[in-house]
Amino acid sequence: MLALLAGAEPPRRETIDIGVEDAAAPWSQADGTGYANDVARAAFAAVGVDLRMHVLPYARCKQHVVRGELIACVSMSPAPELDGVVRFSAKPLFVFACDFFENPARPLPPRIADFRPGTRVGTVLGYEYPLEMMEALRRSGAVLEATPMEELNLRKLAVGRLDAAIVNRDAVKSPDWVAARAGVTGKVRSVFRTGGMPAYVGFSLVHRGGAALAARFDAGHARIIASGERDRIQRRWIARNASAGATRAATRATTR
Secondary structure, three states: OOHHOOOOOOOOOOOEEEEEEEEEOOOOOOOOOOOHHHHHHHHHHHEEEEEEEEEEEEHHHHHHHHHOOEEEEEEOOHHHOOOOOOEEEHHHHHHHHEEEEEEEOOOOOOOOHHHHOEEEEEEEEEOOOOOOHHHHHHHHEEEEEEOOOHHHHHHHHHOOOOOOOEEEEEEOOOHHHOOOOOOOOEOOOEOOOOOOOOOOOEOOOOOOOOHHHHHHHHHHHHHHHHHHHHHHHHHHHHHHHHHHHHEEEEEEEEHH
């Protein structure tokens, strides 16, 4: 207002293009909504940046950032091949663990070290997973089979085309919620959890504006953490998912 009274132009908001995942509900959903997307949008808005989100399969989103074709991608995690290529936000959007699912008709051993050689484990194309977990799977002789989404892996597990499926989870995204979305509740079950890995906004260091935009995001992210807005976004998504779960349960009960 003071700038307007003095005859100066108000600061202009900037719009940037970033990538978000198409199949990581409720963090990033096919319609561009999601907990991680909402946090990224709020953090950028706090520093005068509006987002134009491009919804992509994660593997493609990551490659666009690696090649500098997109300046940023939401919900990336560190991996050796990204060193010096991607600058991650100072604080993660969330921290996830990995749940291993089994088909009750073909139970898994209680730990990865006891997996039989050739155990077929469903992963997602392009996803980063905890290095210790991946090394344990390699030592066990497990065979990793990647698909575009966790729900597809759970369906394959339910019909016997996989021996195990990995589902990433946190306070917003419960593994049972993912199983319900996949339509396999009661056909598969979570048996153990391992690892912990942060998910950040990843900024391309190949893109000439990547490092500067990362610094702006960090400033905005710090603001919404201090104001409590990030926590409010998280609570809204937890409540939304609980409501959706109750609706699905009621629908199942009335159709039996």
